[in-house]
Amino acid sequence: MRHNFGAGPCILPQEVFRQASQAVLDFKDGLSILEISHRTPEFEAVLAEAVKLVKELLNVPEGYSVLFLQGGASLQFAMVPMNLLSEGQTATYLETGVWANKAIKEVKNFGTANVVASSKDANFNYVPKGYSIPEDSAYFHCTSNNTIYGTEMFSLPETKVPVVCDMSSDIMSRVIDVSQYDLIYAGSQKNIGPAGSVLVIVKDEILGKTTNKIPSMLDYKVHIEGGSMYNTPPVFAIYVAMLNLRWLKSKGGVAEIEKENIAKANALYMEIDRNPLFKGTAVVEDRSRMNICFVMENPELEKPFLKFVEENDVEGLKGHRSVGGFRASIYNALPITSVHRLVELMQVFAEKHPK
Amino acid sequence: MRHNFGAGPCILPQEVFRQASQAVLDFKDGLSILEISHRTPEFEAVLAEAVKLVKELLNVPEGYSVLFLQGGASLQFAMVPMNLLSEGQTATYLETGVWANKAIKEVKNFGTANVVASSKDANFNYVPKGYSIPEDSAYFHCTSNNTIYGTEMFSLPETKVPVVCDMSSDIMSRVIDVSQYDLIYAGSQKNIGPAGSVLVIVKDEILGKTTNKIPSMLDYKVHIEGGSMYNTPPVFAIYVAMLNLRWLKSKGGVAEIEKENIAKANALYMEIDRNPLFKGTAVVEDRSRMNICFVMENPELEKPFLKFVEENDVEGLKGHRSVGGFRASIYNALPITSVHRLVELMQVFAEKHPK
Structure with missing residues (x-):
């Protein structure tokens, strides 16, 4: 998948x-x-x-x-x-x-x-x-x-x-x-x-x-x-x-999907904030629930991380050139399992690259 | 089909x-x-x-x-x-x-x-x-x-x-x-x-x-x-x-499809001109090879004819309201067999409704 x-x-x-x-x-x-x-x-x-x-x-x-x-x-x-x-x-x-x-x-x-x-x-x-x-x-x-x-x-x-x-x-x-x-x-x-x-x-x-x-x-x-x-x-x-x-x-309409979207966004932002390799680019109070932008503390690890996730069936994570780093777009149709998979890959990568 | x-x-x-x-x-x-x-x-x-x-x-x-x-x-x-x-x-x-x-x-x-x-x-x-x-x-x-x-x-x-x-x-x-x-x-x-x-x-x-x-x-x-x-x-x-x-x-490009389109249009116009029940609406020299408009000599037969062809798997033959009658659009993708089928239906209908 x-x-x-x-x-x-x-x-x-x-x-x-x-x-x-x-x-x-x-x-x-x-x-x-x-x-x-x-x-x-x-x-x-x-x-x-x-x-x-x-x-x-x-x-x-x-x-x-x-x-x-x-x-x-x-x-x-x-x-x-x-x-x-x-x-x-x-x-x-x-x-x-x-x-x-x-x-x-x-x-x-x-x-x-x-x-x-x-x-x-x-x-x-x-x-x-x-x-x-x-x-x-x-x-x-x-x-x-x-x-x-x-x-x-x-x-x-x-x-x-x-x-x-x-x-x-x-x-x-x-x-x-x-x-x-x-x-x-x-x-x-x-x-x-x-x-x-x-x-x-x-x-x-x-x-x-x-x-x-x-x-x-x-x-x-x-x-x-x-x-x-x-x-x-x-x-x-x-x-x-x-x-x-x-x-x-x-699926229950917009109110239901909103709950799911909040859960998805929270899961990913939590990992970004917790994992010492990553940091978010938007100020916390204005963070989007649809497009989650983040970079790595060590920019030299960005290419290897992108390669790593792409080898693991993750598509489209590259950030826009004007911000760099990564952008995870987690629209309505993206299942929460995909977010969890990305979080897992971030953790596995961090284990391989201790800070 | x-x-x-x-x-x-x-x-x-x-x-x-x-x-x-x-x-x-x-x-x-x-x-x-x-x-x-x-x-x-x-x-x-x-x-x-x-x-x-x-x-x-x-x-x-x-x-x-x-x-x-x-x-x-x-x-x-x-x-x-x-x-x-x-x-x-x-x-x-x-x-x-x-x-x-x-x-x-x-x-x-x-x-x-x-x-x-x-x-x-x-x-x-x-x-x-x-x-x-x-x-x-x-x-x-x-x-x-x-x-x-x-x-x-x-x-x-x-x-x-x-x-x-x-x-x-x-x-x-x-x-x-x-x-x-x-x-x-x-x-x-x-x-x-x-x-x-x-x-x-x-x-x-x-x-x-x-x-x-x-x-x-x-x-x-x-x-x-x-x-x-x-x-x-x-x-x-x-x-x-x-x-x-x-x-x-x-299919051989535009020159080849043009030959096919001419053959398709000729087959249908020939029947319109030959069959005493039908007549074309456009002047002959300006007749389109893409949209062939025709009516019936007896307008009262138009509804029965449309019903007849629709029962025989013909779609979309009704003419535009401003011209009435019928419009056969015979674009590139329409096979010549569909034109022949329509001609056949016109002939069968004419046999059932002698003038």
Whole structure:
């Protein structure tokens, strides 16, 4: 068995792979999921179930629309200001890493981004706090989990302006109060499904106020009216997302998986803190439960350790080049047994390399 | 065996389904194609092979870039003027159906669309000819095949302005001279692969001249620099496209499949013209080889005929509501045996319903 700690696209449940594989051969009456029209009642039912599962699993209140679109979070970086900002307006952004920074850069074509706080000074190893958001901001934008640096934002600042959040890497991993947000987006390829779609949850009443001219495909209202089928949707990506959300529901939903995720993260952080060879890179209070970043006290041991775990069926543990060391991505579908296996390998390696 | 005449997403080769199904279970060392990083050497090889196959199969000259993007042809409707038009400029469009019309509508945010000719007067049952393209146009845009109406454009008008073509439904079905075009785009879900990606072939020298501010994800130059990996690409859609292009190459390439497509189209049009119950809807000289639209002389027989063929394993033959009757989409992967089966059913039905 392989232990896939890759940051994304990432592990999904084995039973989802089996069901998806079967549907590529025969989804309905001998036809593949890849050859059916998106206008068939069968695919319309898939999309409807995926949307219903998102609403159910996240307890989405009335007045919000749930969309499956294309272009990933990166296209959302532009769609957000295009739909929510007007010329001369300012939006407030929290800079917590490379992805937040990319979102900030896309604002310039539509208005001004005010970076209210940044953790750039410490290579983004913490989430800034104690800032205040100007009341005349068109919206406040934040990134709930920073995959590269292993930090996560567990609470929102007090504000009256609309809150927009890039939840690409921790959505569906913990209970959130959707009513605190006005727009949530998340590239699918972590806890939702495979690469090729992006989930958007948007409060209807914030739309339609901009003076920008918006191309149809970039207009949330057009996609809401079209029920995510303004054009041909990414059929297979949505189908697999639906299977994966079904799996999450069968596991007891987000509250249950959150307990499991806390147990997984605690097991690994405990070992990082206990084992004299390793140390975490993010400040303790902002440690992510999805992406656990750590290095070795002796950098010369990093290559041998990586080789050692890879020889033992561990995949994707290499850290991002901007942090170095290791990153264990422990998304919903990663079993706790994989975490325990990694902990064991850290211990075995430490025995072989006494400090 | 089912005969899938659906207009898209549509039939792909059975061996592509088998290979794709297997890769969902085990693409590499026990890992699914859905859980590997797009930055692995294995996926980089897939993308490189897909690009190489496009260049080889279409004989793409030097100086062109080949991209796999997201958002379908519908996002291209906006990306084309965003990248190629500047404020105050005019682009010339040929209106040959609903999709051309949607492309025209997206120009308004960036400049002016001059509709040089239209077949709207005859419900788009022909392709206009004999118009001349103003030399001061930023570009000329046409749609090479009109799925809904069953018309196809087999030659381009003489012009010195850049030519942009939406080839979504006939790319890879016949030999084209790419050097006659400056930008070709095609939603994948006909002859390239499953829904979820769009192919773009663009002459590099036409880019970088607009005064428009372009969001990164909508800028062809950004995607060229990123090698279609500026952000996480739709991994599975590109993988299956690669498999399908490999299949096309193994069949002898585009020239060989074109012969087969001509044989398939001729067999069906011959029966439509011969059988007194049926008649074609497109003018003969503009008849599409991909989407064959026909009605019945007696409209009251259409429901019974559709029921009859559906009982005989024929899928997706119902015509688009704006034309009515029937539409047989006979893309590359549809075997000629399916066409012969349909012809046979038309003959059997005619025997039961003498005129």
